[in-house]
Amino acid sequence: MDFELSKEQKMIQKESRRFAQEELAPRYSQWDREKTYPRNLVKKMGELGFIGMSVGKQNGGLGESYVTEGIVCEELSRGDCSLPMSTQVAGHLCAGLLEQGGKEAKKAFLEPFLAGEQICAFCITEPGSGTDAGALQTRAEKKGNTYILNGEKSGITAIMDADFALVFARTEPGATAKGVSCFVVPCNLPGVSTQAYEDLGCNAIVRGSLFLQNVEIPESYRIGEEGKGFKLAMRGFDISRIFLCLEAISPALVSLHETIEHVKKREAFGRPLATFEGVSFPIVEHLSLLEAVRLLCYKALWLRDQGLPSTKEAGMVKWMAPRFSTNAIRDCIVLHGHYGYTKEYPLEQRLRDVLAIEIADGTPQVSKLVVQREFMGRNFLPYNYR
Numbered sequence: 307m308d309f310e311l312s313k314e315q316k317m318i319q320k321e322s323r324r325f326a327q328e329e330l331a332p333r334y335s336q337w338d339r340e341k342t343y344p345r346n347l348v349k350k351m352g353e354l355g356f357i358g359m360s361v362g363k364q365n366g367g368l369g370e371s372y373v374t375e376g377i378v379c380e381e382l383s384r385g386d387c388s389l390p391m392s393t394q395v396a397g398h399l400c401a402g403l404l405e406q407g408g409k410e411a412k413k414a415f416l417e418p419f420l421a422g423e424q425i426c427a428f429c430i431t432e433p434g435s436g437t438d439a440g441a442l443q444t445r446a447e448k449k450g451n452t453y454i455l456n457g458e459k460s461g462i463t464a465i466m467d468a469d470f471a472l473v474f475a476r477t478e479p480g481a482t483a484k485g486v487s488c489f490v491v492p493c494n495l496p497g498v499s500t501q502a503y504e505d506l507g508c509n510a511i512v513r514g515s516l517f518l519q520n521v522e523i524p525e526s527y528r529i530g531e532e533g534k535g536f537k538l539a540m541r542g543f544d545i546s547r548i549f550l551c552l553e554a555i556s557p558a559l560v561s562l563h564e565t566i567e568h569v570k571k572r573e574a575f576g577r578p579l580a581t582f583e584g585v586s587f588p589i590v591e592h593l594s595l596l597e598a599v600r601l602l603c604y605k606a607l608w609l610r611d612q613g614l615p616s617t618k619e620a621g622m623v624k625w626m627a628p629r630f631s632t633n634a635i636r637d638c639i640v641l642h643g644h645y646g647y648t649k650e651y652p653l654e655q656r657l658r659d660v661l662a663i664e665i666a667d668g669t670p671q672v673s674k675l676v677v678q679r680e681f682m683g684r685n686f687l688p689y690n691y692r
């Protein structure tokens with residue numbers, strides 16, 4: 307077992323940490339206040355090769371390992387833990403799907419996406435189906451060599467800024483994962499409209515609904531085989547969930563280290579706060595739990611790099627990482643006393659942002675069901691797995 311990063315990984319880690327410190331952290335709260343998606347910085351991220359890093363060289367990517375892509379996600383999230391939800395998490399899902407597309411779709415969408423010139427959104431959730439994603443009802447009807455799409459997608463990260471969306475729609479009637487196909491939909495097509503949400507956090511990557519009304523797209527914008535789209539989505543989730551977890555852990559660790567500095571300096575009853583066990587022990591407990599989950603994240607990514615299954619590990623970290631991270635950041639706020647509750651410190655924003663990660667890409671409940679299925683088998687699930 308070797309925990310040492312390669313020379314190249316260390317360089318990428320250093321560069322992404324520098325980018326997070328210099329470019330992301332100073333504007334983190336401004337983007338939240340102003341609800342601005344920093345397109346210019348995403349372009350820089352594209353130039354630095356931080357987007358879609360594991361896309362194969364044959365498709366214009368760098369062909370980096372998932373571990374390396376995870377390192378970048380973790381480092382960027384030290385400066386801003388909401389933007390990577392669009393660029394690294396939805397971005398990973400979309401890039402992985404586009405790699406399965408034809409030449410035309412790759413040229414039109416994958417290339418500008420990797421360059422940071424176009425923003426993508428991943429659209430599976432609907433008003434009537436989230437956890438039970440396979441029950442989606444958006445329709446795609448074949449008409450000659452085009453498809454006509456009708457339906458509504460909800461809760462979509464960065465949909466207000468997206469140039470194109472990866473949309474899952476039903477090509478066969480029913481309410482199961484069978485017969486679901488995946489399509490690229492440019493957001494400027496006639497019949498496409500969006501509506502923004504007012505969210506608790508992650509305000510730079512405004513979520514919203516996507517409406518599709520008789521939207522006509524060429525057959526060449528279908529990704530993968532007709533009716534086989536759902537499996538493609540699920541394959542991506544095993545990785546994107548881990549990136550999300552690293553995205554949750556980073557701001558918690560940064561907050562804990564800031565808190566350590568604070569309690570070493572701040573005094574009460576004539577002694578530094580850090581000398582009281584009621585102050586130091588919670589910090590130690592959070593650091594221990596987060597380090598354990600962080601290592602499990604990297605184990606899961608390593609497994610996938612070896613072509614081995616990682617579904618169980620992805621399910622485990624997905625319920626633990628955001629929960630442990632929110633618990634840690636909440637304690638950091640309390641340990642900063644009344645200052646911690648002000649907007650002068652990034653702690654409250656981090657708490658709001660990390661809370662989103664509990665729900666996005668699957669709630670703690672569905673993550674535990676995934677782990678349960680892996681250990682106990684499908685026959686012991688509380689529902690008929692689609």
Ligand SMILES: Cc1cc2nc3c(=O)[nH]c(=O)nc-3n(C[C@H](O)[C@H](O)[C@H](O)COP(=O)(O)OP(=O)(O)OC[C@H]3O[C@@H](n4cnc5c(N)ncnc54)[C@H](O)[C@@H]3O)c2cc1C
Pocket residue numbers: 396427428429430431435436437438460461462463464508513662663665666667668669670671672688689
């Ligand atoms: C910040 C954020 C970003 C998101 N980004 C995207 C995006 O980019 N693209 C996209 O397609 N979607 C996105 N989503 C949607 C997200 O994937 C769904 O919200 C999530 O899967 C849950 O679905 P739901 O909201 O419909 O909840 P529901 O499915 O209605 O579930 C409600 C509650 O019931 C629980 N529950 C459901 N079934 C079971 C069960 N069998 N056993 C126990 N408990 C159960 C759930 O855990 C949850 O707590 C995002 C959501 C958030 C909050």
